[in-house]
Amino acid sequence: MNCSKHITDLRENIKQARNQGKKIILIPTMGFLHKGHLSMAEHARRQDNSRSKLYIVMSIFVNPLQFGPNEDYEKYPRDLAGDSKLAGEAGVDLLFTPSVHEMYPEGQNLTTVNISGITDELCGVRRPGHFQGVATVVNKLFNIVLPDFAYFGQKDYQQVTVLKQMAEDLNIPVEIIVFPTVREKDGLAMSSRNLYLSPQEREEAPVLFRSLQEGAALIAAGEKQPEIVREKIMQRIRNESNGKIEYVEVRKANNLAKLNTINCPVVIALAVEFGRTRLIDNVLVEV
């Protein structure tokens, strides 16, 4: 596996791969890799074990632009040595680990990409500027790597929806592919932030997926009112944990729009704080 800290270097590697006729896959991450990240690389590698058709680029960059002033940018877990080993084993061809200065050189951070509407809701309410930061850095990564495909995890459902909107609106020639959330045995969605949980919080946290599943079952059984689904989920979280609910929402799956009656594919999404750790999760429900 090749590693690049610098954009010029990275581009040179990618150019060579493209000249060999390979398609470029980008997997943007903030590192501290877990099975959620690695399963995407492994999936890509399985399509091309001989390394003749695909070139898998993974980026690891904790992007300061997407963290609010009181968020966990400083303490966000980092382990470049460990990540490097895991990425190599998963079949990544090129690991991009730029510094903050490489991504945002002095005087080179005046431009932002803004997606209106959907970025102000759900996670955007408590994290103003977050999706602007995500969209801007992913836009930069797309321009740096020029990937044919970009892989993202479904766990960050709103993020994926925002990025798909950006790619469509700005005619970015990339196909965005969303991978199912990878979970611990007890259902907790894998996340680098799970590390922050105390033993008791960790024990309580699987209530999120249980309650989402209950919501999905209600809808599958014919429930048409989002409010009733939301209430059931919130009740269960309150009953079975000390989690502080930030939101539980039932939205249209394709664009996160509100709906009065559940008559199309929906996503049930939530954010809950366990102590000082904010967790998100979601499930898709076909109707």
Next chain:
Amino acid sequence: MNCSKHITDLRENIKQARNQGKKIILIPTMGFLHKGHLSMAEHARRQDNSRSKLYIVMSIFVNPLQFGPNEDYEKYPRDLAGDSKLAGEAGVDLLFTPSVHEMYPEGQNLTTVNISGITDELCGVRRPGHFQGVATVVNKLFNIVLPDFAYFGQKDYQQVTVLKQMAEDLNIPVEIIVFPTVREKDGLAMSSRNLYLSPQEREEAPVLFRSLQEGAALIAAGEKQPEIVREKIMQRIRNESNGKIEYVEVRKANNLAKLNTINCPVVIALAVEFGRTRLIDNVLVEV
């Protein structure tokens, strides 16, 4: 010369040219072509008269996003048949003339590109949202065409500065090249909007370039104070025309920053209204 109204079609043409090893040049315009536009295409063609190395794409799109509600979007002059003839004669390989719907399909206009700071000054004061509209549509064109080079005229100096900043900030793999303003014999900068001028306004308008030249001469003769240069220019415009001055500014040439002492290359830029027609112009001055 090929013509495309559709993005898929355009991309196919460009892909073929790229596969033949040609470099792609993009010349974005709003049409109603004049020598300012055509000189850029002719320049490119002269580098490659045999059409073996370069592929020149010109876009013609009057972008609604960059016009304010009380501006001249509706009445902006359009002449696709004439433009098509001129572009072909100038050596353009591919003319891209998308409809508004092609560029902004329904539900596909939530994303904007914002460059902070420099977009709020000079022309941005009276045209809020203008540079956001320009940056967004040019970003889209860059993603659609993926040009190696993009050509712009110096007449829209602030626009070029904004777009260079965008390309740098977002790591867009394009080289932006700025061409000198092409002028009428009496010095008036060529512009599609000159058409709006009444005979008397047209007669008065060359005062803009005369006054800019006087300003440049002052600086060349050692004047260090921007205020004195500005005053001289404004005085002359007031003395020799009925033009209503919107701004006259002396700024750093590289980033349009304000300066107290002229000790680096500067641009003198102005906007003046003749009747209901707003004209802009600028000159660069080496120090």
